[in-house]
Amino acid sequence: MTTVLRILPSVGVTDLHALLDSLVRAPxxxxxxEPLVQFAAELSVRLLSDREARTIPALxxxxxxxxxxxxxxxxxxxxxxxxxxxVAVPRGLxxxxxxxxxxxxxxxxxxxxxxxxxxxxxxxxxxxxxxxGILCRIMGEMFAAAxxxxxxxxxxxxxxxxxxxxxxxxxxxxxxxxxxxxxxRHIRGLxxxxxASEIAFADRFSLSALDASAVTALTPNALEELARRFFNDxxxxxxxxxxxxxxxxxxxxxxxxxxxxxxxxxxxxxAVKEKAYEVDVGTALGKIAYSHRAVLDLPVSxxxxxxxxxxxxxLDPPCVPRADLYGAGTFFETRLEQLADLAQFVxxxxxxxxxxxxxxxxxxxxxVTINGAGIDRIxxxxxxxxxxxxxxxxxxxxxxxxxxxxxx
Amino acid sequence: xxxxxxxVAPLAPYLSAPQFSLSEAVKHALLLxxxxxxxxxxxxHSVAYARVLARFASGRSATRVEEVPWLPVxxxxxxxxxxVADSQRTTLLTSSGTTGQQVSRITVDGETADRQARGLAGxxxxxxxxxxxxxxxxxxxxxxxxxxxxxxxxxxxxxxxxFGRDHLFALNDDMRLDVTGLREFLAKHAATPxxxxxxxxxxxxYFYQELARLGDIDLSRGTLIHSGGxxxxxxxxxxxxxxxxxxxxxxxxxxxxxxxxxxEQIGSIFLEGDDGLLYPPNFSEVVIRNPxxxxxxxxxEVGVVHVLSTLPLSYPGHSVLTExxxxxxxxxxxxxxxxxxxxxxxxxxxxxxxxRGCSDVxxxxxxxxx
Numbered sequence: 001m002t003t004v005l006r007i008l009p010s011v012g013v014t015d016l017h018a019l020l021d022s023l024v025r026a027p028x029x030x031x032x033x034e035p036l037v038q039f040a041a042e043l044s045v046r047l048l049s050d051r052e053a054r055t056i057p058a059l060x061x062x063x064x065x066x067x068x069x070x071x072x073x074x075x076x077x078x079x080x081x082x083x084x085x086x087v088a089v090p091r092g093l094x095x096x097x098x099x100x101x102x103x104x105x106x107x108x109x110x111x112x113x114x115x116x117x118x119x120x121x122x123x124x125x126x127x128x129x130x131x132x133g134i135l136c137r138i139m140g141e142m143f144a145a146a147x148x149x150x151x152x153x154x155x156x157x158x159x160x161x162x163x164x165x166x167x168x169x170x171x172x173x174x175x176x177x178x179x180x181x182x183x184x185r186h187i188r189g190l191x192x193x194x195x196a197s198e199i200a201f202a203d204r205f206s207l208s209a210l211d212a213s214a215v216t217a218l219t220p221n222a223l224e225e226l227a228r229r230f231f232n233d234x235x236x237x238x239x240x241x242x243x244x245x246x247x248x249x250x251x252x253x254x255x256x257x258x259x260x261x262x263x264x265x266x267x268x269x270x271a272v273k274e275k276a277y278e279v280d281v282g283t284a285l286g287k288i289a290y291s292h293r294a295v296l297d298l299p300v301s302x303x304x305x306x307x308x309x310x311x312x313x314x315l316d317p318p319c320v321p322r323a324d325l326y327g328a329g330t331f332f333e334t335r336l337e338q339l340a341d342l343a344q345f346v347x348x349x350x351x352x353x354x355x356x357x358x359x360x361x362x363x364x365x366x367x368v369t370i371n372g373a374g375i376d377r378i379x380x381x382x383x384x385x386x387x388x389x390x391x392x393x394x395x396x397x398x399x400x401x402x403x404x405x406x407x408x
Numbered sequence: 409x410x411x412x413x414x415x416v417a418p419l420a421p422y423l424s425a426p427q428f429s430l431s432e433a434v435k436h437a438l439l440l441x442x443x444x445x446x447x448x449x450x451x452x453h454s455v456a457y458a459r460v461l462a463r464f465a466s467g468r469s470a471t472r473v474e475e476v477p478w479l480p481v482x483x484x485x486x487x488x489x490x491x492v493a494d495s496q497r498t499t500l501l502t503s504s505g506t507t508g509q510q511v512s513r514i515t516v517d518g519e520t521a522d523r524q525a526r527g528l529a530g531x532x533x534x535x536x537x538x539x540x541x542x543x544x545x546x547x548x549x550x551x552x553x554x555x556x557x558x559x560x561x562x563x564x565x566x567x568x569x570x571f572g573r574d575h576l577f578a579l580n581d582d583m584r585l586d587v588t589g590l591r592e593f594l595a596k597h598a599a600t601p602x603x604x605x606x607x608x609x610x611x612x613x614y615f616y617q618e619l620a621r622l623g624d625i626d627l628s629r630g631t632l633i634h635s636g637g638x639x640x641x642x643x644x645x646x647x648x649x650x651x652x653x654x655x656x657x658x659x660x661x662x663x664x665x666x667x668x669x670x671x672e673q674i675g676s677i678f679l680e681g682d683d684g685l686l687y688p689p690n691f692s693e694v695v696i697r698n699p700x701x702x703x704x705x706x707x708x709e710v711g712v713v714h715v716l717s718t719l720p721l722s723y724p725g726h727s728v729l730t731e732x733x734x735x736x737x738x739x740x741x742x743x744x745x746x747x748x749x750x751x752x753x754x755x756x757x758x759x760x761x762x763x764r765g766c767s768d769v770x771x772x773x774x775x776x777x778x
Contacts, residue, residue, distance in 0.1 A: 280759070281758045282758050283763065284700075285482075285712070285729075285758055286761070288480045288729070289480040289482035289486075292460055293487070295460055295463045295464070296483075296487055300463060302463065303464060308699075
């Protein structure tokens with residue numbers, strides 16, 4: 001008999017097979033059924049009002065994403081996208097393996113899957129973060145009042161136990177693997193049932209492109225606002241999210257970029273101070289060591305350490321280093337003449353490009369020029385970490401459902 | 409060794425004066441010139457070092473010892489930094505490290521090895537005297553098997569051996585105390601002072617514990633020099649005071665001197681004084697740096713330890729920022745230990761952090777949402 005620790009809907013050690021049994025037998029909902037939408041909307045209300053949750057920006061972002069009006073828009077878009085000869089139905093039991101570096105992802109993954117009617121089992125890693133603790137408390141209360149939803153959900157906590165992961169993999173209809181290349185490779189070693197599918201999120205890399213002249217032309221207030229947005233993009237999750245920008249690509253002449261870079265990073269340093277983001281001694285020493293290694297290994301033309309929290313490594317000639325990155329406020333920067341010049345540097349693992357100072361037309365032209373070499377989303381500075389159901393080239397609502405062809 | 413060219417940063421001025429006899433003002437006047445010379449020397453001889461200087465240093469000579477540019481100690485783990493041509497014969501020293509962890513790699517040629525030995529002699533002879541004493545190494549003979557690639561522990565023991573004679577390696581290969589050998593040694597040298605050397609943890613675990621069991625070993629004529637840090641012993645609640653008291657009680661050993669050192673600056677040991685504080689030798693210096701501003705910290709303020717030494721010629725290791733935390737206690741106050749110069753203490757390692765991401769590791773601005 002294999003037991004596993006269940007955290008939600010309620011805490012308890014449970015027999016794994018009995019658990020899977022009850023999940024499979026739990027009532028299935030229709031996509032966007034009212035109880036599901038209400039549950040998700042209720043989570044938003046709780047997160048935005050809970051005293052503890054309000055101290056964690058990432059939980060506020062989650063609360064904002066799952067608010068009723070957004071869910072209604074999501075449902076409306078879903079309904080509008082339904083074909084006349086197909087009925088979209090839940091896949092069944094979805095097994096989610098969230099990443100270790102961004103602790104709120106499991107909720108987005110689970111909510112999208114829940115909204116389209118699936119039953120869900122989620123593996124939480126052994127190490128609990130404060131955000132997860134708060135989420136579990138809130139969700140525990142909500143499940144107690146929503147038995148129909150609770151019946152179809154199991155959130156488990158276990159360490160690296162392939163035995164449990166294998167059993168869950170064999171029982172599910174869809175497996176969702178977050179967490180990067182190493183995790184994906186490992187989990188892929190554990191088989192799925194023949195009919196089951198999988199979505200895997202591999203290592204990704206993200207960038208930011210800023211127009212030098214546009215940055216320099218900003219009013220002081222607007223500059224501080226841009227810096228604050230860039231802060232949110234890059235410092236949440238210690239810059240370790242797959243969407244966190246690691247490099248700033250300046251577009252403009254050499255002279256324009258020198259000025260813009262100085263202005264911008266000074267403003268970013270102010271935002272860091274304003275938000276009271278601080279690294280400890282160990283991290284500070286790690287960054288110093290990293291900056292020295294980078295100088296020896298990469299074409300670093302200048303190093304600016306504005307503080308322990310903000311390190312800028314200028315690259316010339318332009319290049320985009322993607323391996324051995326440090327976080328907690330370590331930025332590469334480089335310069336190109338035109339935005340379109342960025343296309344040649346794009347690689348398959350590039351996910352998010354945040355932009356500021358370009359027209360919609362030139363941004364679209366860039367996407368066209370890149371022509372699929374990489375980059376799954378181009379969004380304004382400030383929205384790098386905004387979760388969207390279109391993620392890494394997947395429409396997750398579609399991925400979490402399947403289509404029944406009704407040809408009569 | 410090139411005898412035609414004048415020696416870079418000669419050691420004679422630092423070794424002819426008794427150790428710990430130079431005031432800060434006198435010492436810094438000497439050191440500053442030599443450290444600046446060494447910065448330039450390594451810039452010329454190491455492409456990697458020149459590159460680092462170009463990006464991190466001002467390019468101007470330092471006007472104070474505190475301004476001499478430094479390298480982070482981790483760089484010696486990731487890169488092999490050398491100021492010697494590849495064709496020349498060198499020894500590679502490595503630091504100790506747990507499995508899987510990268511180790512520091514230090515290139516030592518004949519000349520630098522000689523400087524290290526002379527530097528070390530100045531410090532050791534300060535506590536042991538000029539004559540070679542019968543010496544007990546609290547370690548195993550098998551440590552010194554491979555002379556071409558030596559661990560820091562091996563190099564440390566080998567370095568110490570030249571200050572003694574009739575050496576006894578007190579531990580067998582299985583780390584058990586060679587009780588017979590020890591008794592024979594002490595009987596043979598019953599009338600003379602003896603020297604002992606070992607790594608702190610090993611002295612406690614493999615030597616002291618056994619002596620406590622035996623109960624009848626007399627080391628009252630001994631002087632123990634030890635190093636290696638208190639981290640492992642902290643788990644057993646053994647600090648410097650406990651260590652000294654226990655050894656004194658069990659075998660009468662009362663002249664005990666701890667020192668702080670590292671493979672990146674072998675030969676330069678910061679030796680404990682009678683006041684329990686650590687003191688740099690004449691040719692080295694310690695700067696404590698505020699971990700936020702990286703400027704020199706005030707006396708008493710805990711910060712990151714930055715060590716300087718004029719010994720390293722074959723590798724750019726004359727100025728190294730460690731990952732240890734420490735604090736200056738006083739400068740030029742000979743009342744405590746009869747020593748001039750800076751007195752400091754080591755607090756411990758800077759906690760090793762692994763960035764994990766996640767929302768709450770740095771709960772910034774608790775009172776406001778983004």
